[in-house]
Amino acid sequence: MERQTSIETSAANGSLIRCSGDWTADTAGSLERELAGLGLPGAGPVQLDLAGIGRLDTVGAWLLSNLRHRLGGKADFIGGTEQHRRLLDRIGDTELQRVAPPPKPNFFVYPFDLLGRMVIGGAQDIFQANVVQGRLISAFARTATFQASLRFPSFVSQFEQIVLRAIPIVALISLVVGAIITQQTILQLRAFGAVIFVVDLAAILMFREIGVLLAAIMVAGRSGSAITAEIGSMRMREEFDALQVMGVDPYQALLLPRVLALVVGLPLLAFVGAMAGLVGAAIVSLVYGDIPFDIFIGRLQDAMTVRSVVVGMIKAPFMAFLVGLIACIEGLKVEGSAESLGRRTTSSVVKSIFVVIVADGLFAVFFAAIGF
């Protein structure tokens, strides 16, 4: 790279720094290095000759102003076009105020700072959950007592999105999981010559636990994320505020139909899932356990009780409500940026799945305790 500055010193007129070539963003890298290594002339007046400069942009102008500043501001610009001088004047006037970035917490304090924030955040989450839950329930109460109309079209379209369209995937997953569990069970029970009891196990497990749990997890991933993203982007674009100032309760108009569709829909999905799981179990029983379909069904009539079905159906609406609640809370927490929308959606799915599994465990303990 050719040098773009040269220094001429004469006793009479002091020093002259001659600048040449293009002083633009493209040449800035090499110019920066060159200027850093430039030995500055000592005492005496200094002039900066701009006549040789081709193109000049803000980056070049800033470098020139910096050079002049380094010379103690006593250097004069000579030569150069009117356009260049105008730019230099404007850039030279710029006083860069450095704003200190916000102070970083002390290295030792940082973990505690983080822990404190997490605790406070958790407490706020619980508070917020209660607020949203309360408003949802009051919206539901107003609908149930005919003080406010249920938004039926919205409910139906949400029901289609959340429930009907989820049937194939929920059924498929339950079928496969039912098949896998049955296959493993048959392999174990064969040692005891009790293969036929696989039907009992499949029936109870599918209806009490697996059907509802798989459906809830699928819905949390499929619809929980969708609800969070919808509500979040509505908040970002002030649609939420628009509803509020029109005197329409957004909880009534937006959140309730979604949560209601979940609560009504999840038991149905869980039932479909459990049935599909039984189909998977029946197929695997035939292939691995040599249990024909008619024997399977005959045994099923003995093994399955209404109680197993009821247990699953009782759990489903609670899990659906938890998924809906978390999806709404996270959606309402979305702030301005696209990044925050992504973070909230992720956290909605993770939290709902976690909560659904914990709730399932609590239900198991509860039903065992009351002997149901």
Next chain:
Amino acid sequence: MAETTSPPVLSVHDLKVEIGGRKIINGMSFEAHRGEILGLIGPSGSGKSVTMRAIVRLLPSTGEIRILGRNYAELDREERVATQRNWGILFQQGALFSSLSVLENIEFPMREHLHLSSALRRDIARIKLDLVGLPAKAAQLYPSELSGGMIKRAALARALALDPQILFLDEPTAGLDPIGAGKFDELIVTLRDTLDLTVLMVTHDLDSLATACDRIVALADGKLLLAGTMAEMRASTHPWLRDYFHGPRAHGLEG
């Protein structure tokens, strides 16, 4: 400001844009000369924004678009990137990256296209911030924390990050109060003078047209209605232009 001897910085010839089988722009031609601020006006839905988006190749179009004397369609990949570096665009809503701070937003194009040391890049970004008249403390803020006027200014600073020769502005003063809008017009003229810019501005703001624009291009139904100075516009007998420039909101232009 227009130097008729030099080739136009931007020339559009017989531009046609079709979206979903509907002809939005149907044979438009105009030129912008170096150092000129060109206003693009027309009724809502006449295709002003579409024209701008077609010029910067966000929409497919037919016809010839020459930027700095070169036909964009004939350029290879690298030359296209070089051309893109030569234009800066201010979108209507600012289109600042919401996950980056204002300073990071301005640094972003420089980080992508230039090889500058980080200290220099930061200084240049601060200069751009100062050029558009934003206070230094705005640098650390995020787009969601900015007011409407500040978003426009920050977005303008980002559009100027690479020292473009052409600046496209999509309704720069929409949503600003009259004082803020007036200052924005002044800012654009000042920037044009210091940075030697050519500006194409889509606008509805009569005051912007009067104070900032050197020439005006009027569009209607996807066709060029008239291109000329403010005086020529006001002298036109076309009904829409007469309503536009002599309507109740145009009284500020009288006398």
